[in-house]
Amino acid sequence: MFKIFKNNRLSLVYFFIIQFLIISFIVRLVLYIWSFSNIDFSIIAFFKTLFFGLFFDIGVISFFTIIYFTYLILFPNKWVGTIFDKLFTYTFYFITTIILTFSFFAEFTFWEEFQNRFNFIAVDYLIYTYEVVENINQSYPIPLLLLIIFLLVFLQYFILKKQKAFTHTFSLKITKKQQLLLFIGLLIPLFFGFYISNTDAEWSKNRYENEISKAGIYSFFAAFRNNELSYTDFYKTQDLEYSFKDLKQKLITQNDTLFSNEPNSIERTIKSYRTEIKPNVIFICLESFNADFLNNFGNKNNITPNLDSLINQSISFENLYATGTRTVRGMEAIMLSVPPSPGRSIVKRKDNTNLYNIGDVFKEKGYSRTFFYGGDGYFDNMNTFFGGNGFDIVDRGRGYLFGDSFTAKRTNIKDNEIQFENAWGVCDEDIYKQVIKEADKSYSNKKPFFNFIMTTSNHRPYTYPNNKIDIPSGTGRNGAVKYTDFAIGEFINKIKNKPWYNNTVIVFMADHCASSAGKWELNVDKYHIPAIIYNLPNIEPSKIEKQTSQIDLFPTLFGYLGWNYTSNFYGKDINTIKENEQRAFFGNYRKLGLLKGNKLTVLGDQKKVSFYTYEKITNTLNPEKEDSIQLKDIISYYQTNDYRYKNGLMKLKK
Missing domain, CATH: 3.40.720.10 (Alkaline Phosphatase, subunit A)
Structure with missing residues (x-):
């Protein structure tokens, strides 16, 4: 099934992106089922929710891969598989996977409290770490959750290891065609950053469908950027x-x-x-x-x-x-x-x-x-x-x-x-x-x-x-x-x-x-x-x-x-x-x-x-x-x- 993604320098990138999209799809599906009683269900609306969700997920993963895409474009082929190459790649993979896995878990707790994707409240919570960390610690079994997160990170690594994603990444040189593909990939976050607003996911009159159509991390950074809104710029005015x-x-x-x-x-x-x-x-x-x-x-x-x-x-x-x-x-x-x-x-x-x-x-x-x-x-x-x-x-x-x-x-x-x-x-x-x-x-x-x-x-x-x-x-x-x-x-x-x-x-x-x-x-x-x-x-x-x-x-x-x-x-x-x-x-x-x-x-x-x-x-x-x-x-x-x-x-x- 995944042969098309094997036997090239970009194997890890391909599998990493697919891994993220699959997990994000599962999270979205769970939130949909969780909120089903509040959703005006129809087959068309359901698939529309998934389509918008996939679109914003692509935006999220494009931002997370900017550094590694740039690294692969600029890194000389003669140094592929060196200690530096492995150290940089493993560091990128594990840090990014831990962040994404943690965010997926955090989305469930945030949804339980607010029935929203991350918003300005989540942004504020980063500032008041004592109250928030203590509240989480007193509300949930933190050691167990951390254990589950790290087990899931290891499971994701094990799957990619079995697919030989790391082996191919460290043993094969990058081609000009692949570099061009990565360069095109770098244009995706620019497109999302300049032209796509988080509100573009709000296609439905049902608030739950709109929220589930969004991506949590994308919503978080949108809230970080827009937690103060200019009335005259964003709202109806009159004389x-x-x-x-x-x-x-x-x-x-x-x-x-x-x-x-x-x-x-x-x-x-x-x-x-x-x-x-x-x-x-x-x-x-x-x-x-x-x-x-x-x-x-x-x-x-x-x-x-x-x-x-x-x-x-x-x-x-x-x-x-x-x-x-x-x-x-x-x-x-x-x-x-x-x-x-x-x-x-x-x-x-x-x-x-x-x-x-x-x-x-x-x-x-x-x-x-x-x-x-x-x-x-x-x-x-x-x-x-x-x-x-x-x-x-x-x-x-x-x-x-x-x-x-x-x-x-x-x-x-x-x-x-x-x-x-x-x-x-x-x-x-x-x-x-x-x-x-x-x-x-x-x-x-x-x-x-x-x-x-x-x-x-x-x-x-x-x-x-x-x-x-x-x-x-x-x-x-x-x-x-x-x-x-x-x-x-x-x-x-x-x-x-x-x-x-x-x-x-x-x-x-x-x-x-x-x-x-x-x-x-x-x-x-x-x-x-x-x-x-x-x-x-x-x-x-x-x-x-x-x-x-x-x-x-x-x-x-x-x-x-x-x-x-x-x-x-x-x-x-x-x-x-x-x-x-x-x-x-x-x-x-x-x-x-x-x-x-x-x-x-x-x-x-x-x-x-x-x-x-x-x-x-x-x-x-x-x-x-x-x-x-x-x-x-x-x-x-x-x-x-x-x-x-x-x-x-x-x-x-x-």
């Missing part, structure tokens, strides 16, 4: 002056007053409709917490008894949506009260300090501001973002230096204050102890406080202290959710006896859902998160049914507190929004969505736009014809948001 004029009409309510007539300014004074109060505020941002984890939203597993109990005593948001699928996207929305940006979250971008944020409203009212995180705040640039925007830091630092240019105070959680810790940080009970300790200090100093807590326990490997709940640690998401809820119950019970409790509002909201995967380019149900405002003085418990965005939570809280303040936010007090003004923003790193009622508009890169009707009961999107009004609306929000960040209009005025 900027019109966008700002339209935006102001959407943001200004009856009691708001613009600061200036500058065309690109949205700075305004918010005048309250209530009497002002100044309670302490503790905001708890729940890691990866779906609305449907709660009994209130139909869950029957009884894994959130404490939150379900609090809902009945609180202001509860029944129809609230996260803006993104990662913690940094949630932080961007909460802190800055803006729609999501294409590519990277502002939390991870350069020049993201001294931005007008919710903390500045608290500062204006005389509050201290502290960010609490159970892991090392170096991860995902959190310390730089919060510290550079006026917050003190309490985290589990491991030696990374906090920027000297910031005036923020950093407190490290000590070893003797920890009962349990995993790859992502200390357990939620331990971080709440730090919150209580700092709250006691603020109370003794007669200083109102705003504490922003980012929890970590509801994250793979789903481990937590033993004997706390009836689900064993490390057995899955339900246990992590129930422990997160348990820790909340313990926290509330402990602070009820504190002298500052009656004057403290506790706010809960998720940063994002546990999974964003689904058939569609944006899956609306995967952005539905819980949010409640608990212990709010003089306000009766109620359920807010209006469609709400994550960016609206704090403007709504400020409304309940009766605060007049300066706003540069896109978020609005939900109680001032009319029925026809309801909307929610969400996206991933390439898609930007606007949901108004059941009408979803999605901006895609390459200046694409899609229109859908969202069927909430079935969680399906039905394609619709272009709606010019919706198109103008969505562009007004996202184009102005990009412009304001790029041109420093989010900055605090000196």
Whole structure:
């Protein structure tokens, strides 16, 4: 069968390429079978998936063979089979085979978590090696996996050895025809590098078919190159002056007053409709917490008894949506009260300090501001973002230096204050102890406080202290959710006896859902998160049914507190929004969505736009014809948001 590839200097190259293509085909087939229930199966679509996959696999292997192709073209025939020739060839083969084999294994673990080929998340994970390596080590049997990887590498070598690929490569000279063939082969990566985008694999309306059509390594480098996308280069635009004029009409309510007539300014004074109060505020941002984890939203597993109990005593948001699928996207929305940006979250971008944020409203009212995180705040640039925007830091630092240019105070959680810790940080009970300790200090100093807590326990490997709940640690998401809820119950019970409790509002909201995967380019149900405002003085418990965005939570809280303040936010007090003004923003790193009622508009890169009707009961999107009004609306929000960040209009005025 393989005689055509034998008896020449290129034997190893031929077999190496075939080996890669076969293994990649197997991986693609496994992912297809794994995701079969989410795929709109047809024979034509199946073969189309394989065709696109083969095309991108050829691109991947062409990049990996550049060095060896060049070596074979330039290496003199008289030195074929020398020690140097063998050393170079074996080094190339084993290093490349190990990398490719490892990447195939990594694709399965990444798919299990995100139902995606490698994307910008995988790129970010290269930076935060401690958290990622520890998470992998605590989630999977690493020694066994490494053993399997090396056995597979040896098996691949053994097969090529049996085919005498190395023998022929080291004993036969290269011909002019073969050199010409290799030279043509070097043109393939140039073709892919300049003319083929990863988005060319997205031929289907079914997201799973698109992802399986891609090649993991190709997707990884595409994400590495494009993790910041220029809105004006990649997305639909319109006249900027019109966008700002339209935006102001959407943001200004009856009691708001613009600061200036500058065309690109949205700075305004918010005048309250209530009497002002100044309670302490503790905001708890729940890691990866779906609305449907709660009994209130139909869950029957009884894994959130404490939150379900609090809902009945609180202001509860029944129809609230996260803006993104990662913690940094949630932080961007909460802190800055803006729609999501294409590519990277502002939390991870350069020049993201001294931005007008919710903390500045608290500062204006005389509050201290502290960010609490159970892991090392170096991860995902959190310390730089919060510290550079006026917050003190309490985290589990491991030696990374906090920027000297910031005036923020950093407190490290000590070893003797920890009962349990995993790859992502200390357990939620331990971080709440730090919150209580700092709250006691603020109370003794007669200083109102705003504490922003980012929890970590509801994250793979789903481990937590033993004997706390009836689900064993490390057995899955339900246990992590129930422990997160348990820790909340313990926290509330402990602070009820504190002298500052009656004057403290506790706010809960998720940063994002546990999974964003689904058939569609944006899956609306995967952005539905819980949010409640608990212990709010003089306000009766109620359920807010209006469609709400994550960016609206704090403007709504400020409304309940009766605060007049300066706003540069896109978020609005939900109680001032009319029925026809309801909307929610969400996206991933390439898609930007606007949901108004059941009408979803999605901006895609390459200046694409899609229109859908969202069927909430079935969680399906039905394609619709272009709606010019919706198109103008969505562009007004996202184009102005990009412009304001790029041109420093989010900055605090000196």
